[in-house]
Amino acid sequence: MAPFSLISAAVGLVGRSFSFSSFSGTPFRCTSIFSVNINPVKSLTSQTSGPPKRPLNGYMRYVMQQKPVVMRQNPELKSVDMIRKIAQQWRTMSPEQKKPFQDASIQAREQFKVDLQRYQALLTPAQLQQQAVEKKQRLAKRKAIRKKRELTSLGKPKRPRSAFNIFMSEHFEEARGATTQAKMKSLLEDWRNLFSHQKQVYTQLAVDDKIRYKNEMKSWEDHMVEIGREDLVREQTLSTRKTAAVKAARAKKTKSKTAKKTARTSKKSVQNTTKSSSAKPARKGSTSKKT
Incomplete structure (x- = not known):
């Protein structure tokens, strides 16, 4: 009995030999000897690589x-x-x-x-759990992307750059290397080889950029509070604003109490002065009567 590999090779040879031209000259190719019914809908039992795609x-x-x-x-x-x-x-x-x-x-x-x-x-319970984790990560990523787009549309200031980032942006074009990773690696080496006075220039630029970011963020967060978007304001800023508001309220309350106390003292002093001034003539009258 012939080996199975030889039979398969023979069948393939016969299938290839059915490639010929018709009498009209149009090429014709028989791709299979046997008639096979193929279901156009892919069975999921064979899809072990991933879930079905959404329609x-x-x-x-x-x-x-x-x-x-x-x-x-x-x-x-x-x-x-x-x-x-x-x-x-x-x-x-x-x-x-x-x-x-x-x-x-x-x-x-x-x-x-x-x-x-x-x-x-x-799927096994472990695979189902893994799918739930991946779904949660996808939703979190989409939420982060939507939030980033919203912040960009609202004009949130860009974060301050470090001294090395400023150096890299200025020298990236002429950096050594064919790829982005190679250029960044060469720039990092150049940065480490710089002298202190050479780095000082970029350090000062980074300090100035940090001040710029701080001022712009203050104005932006004040505007967000005005339009009712406190959810976009940083927790630290909200805490600082809340503390300042509490201190201001306490100072106002203390000032009000002091003003009331001063008013009461002044009123009491005026009343005492009035009583004393009205009592003196009466005493003079009583003295004259005795005389």
Whole structure:
């Protein structure tokens, strides 16, 4: 009996020999001898590398369908302009025109739920826990990105640069090395070889930048408090402002108490003076009567 490897090689040779030209001259190639039914839906039982992908919504389905069409009609159009053009088409479509894409999205979403349940059923408790941790990390990363974009749009000042960062930004272009990492390494070596008086220039620039950051942050945080965005103000600043407010309130209260006490003392003094002045004539009158 022939070895299995020889049989496989023979079958492959026969399959390749079926590549020939038809009578009309059009090339024809038979890719397989046997008829095989292939399921277009990938089974999740074989997807051990990761979970199923989330389905596209109706709009993204329309974009994926129209992208090659618009590309053929406008080959010189940039990707950004092409997406903008497709988005404009989507906005002008009627609900009936959008319905097929939205219905396909709903069906894909239902299939995704089934596929996800099948996938999760194959995972161990440790893998499920790992997925939960990764999901938490992704959400935290997205939240940090959104917050950074918000702070940038609100004009938050840039953090102060260190002396080495200022040195590196000034000499990065002429630094040795072909890659960014190599240039940074060479700049670090140059920085370490500088004399103290040479570093002093960048140290002073860093001090000035720190003062700039402190002043700009104070103005920015005051503005954030004015517009009701105290959630963006640093905890240290809030604590300092709260302490200052408490001290001011105490000073105001003490001042008010002192003013009230002074007023009462003055009033009492005036009353005593009035009584004494009104009592003196009475005594004179009584003395004359006795006489």
